Amino acid sequence: MTIETKGFWNFLRHAKWDFQNKKFHYKQAFYSWIPGDVGFILRYRLYKKYLKAVGEETIFYEGVYIRNPQNLSLGHHCAIGVDNAFQAAGHLIIGDYVIFGPGVKIWTSNHIYADPNVPILEQGSEFKEVSIGDDTWIAANAFIMPGAKIGKGCVISAGAVVGAKLYKDYSILAGNPARVIGFRNQQTPTAPPSSASGKEE
Numbered sequence: 001m002t003i004e005t006k007g008f009w010n011f012l013r014h015a016k017w018d019f020q021n022k023k024f025h026y027k028q029a030f031y032s033w034i035p036g037d038v039g040f041i042l043r044y045r046l047y048k049k050y051l052k053a054v055g056e057e058t059i060f061y062e063g064v065y066i067r068n069p070q071n072l073s074l075g076h077h078c079a080i081g082v083d084n085a086f087q088a089a090g091h092l093i094i095g096d097y098v099i100f101g102p103g104v105k106i107w108t109s110n111h112i113y114a115d116p117n118v119p120i121l122e123q124g125s126e127f128k129e130v131s132i133g134d135d136t137w138i139a140a141n142a143f144i145m146p147g148a149k150i151g152k153g154c155v156i157s158a159g160a161v162v163g164a165k166l167y168k169d170y171s172i173l174a175g176n177p178a179r180v181i182g183f184r185n186q187q188t189p190t191a192p193p194s195s196a197s198g199k200e201e
Contacts, residue, residue, distance in 0.1 A: 085105045
């Protein structure tokens with residue numbers, strides 16, 4: 001057997017192992033850009049199978065990318081926008097009727113960088129759950145950082161960078177870093193989510 005032939009068979013064995021162990025990622029990449037109702041149906045069925053929970057009548061637009069799907073719980077009647085990227089290693093909980101604009105990113109883990117004498121790549125990661133309450137709208141290109149606890153009915157403006165804080169119900173957030181600039185219809189904010197911990201805003 002020549003070196004070229006041996007290398008080819010090694011590649012096929014590796015490819016078979018890769019397909020078997022990363023089925024979700026290959027299917028996600030394949031279904032990601034299928035347009036129209038066919039795409040909506042295929043993506044919903046895929047995520048229904050692999051996510052921790054997916055509610056009824058939730059839709060996934062083109063270009064959605066999810067890592068650690070087993071740690072993502074998603075409610076009913078949500079709209080996951082074009083080119084959304086969710087990294088759920090530290091657990092991600094999304095309520096009902098949540099709308100995501102295009103390009104939204106949510107991260108639940110971050111690199112540890114405390115020791116300047118050790119390369120950041122070798123210091124590991126820390127994980128912090130993100131939760132998003134019902135009836136929240138997250139506009140285009142917002143970034144939700146690990147540990148953010150977003151209450152019910154919030155509006156997050158385009159391009160906002162939302163840090164690891166507690167945000168009261170009906171908050172309107174904008175900026176980098178995101179700050180509360182008002183409340184919807186001058187609603188009196190209620191207590192932050194019961195599962196939250198940390199600094200409140």
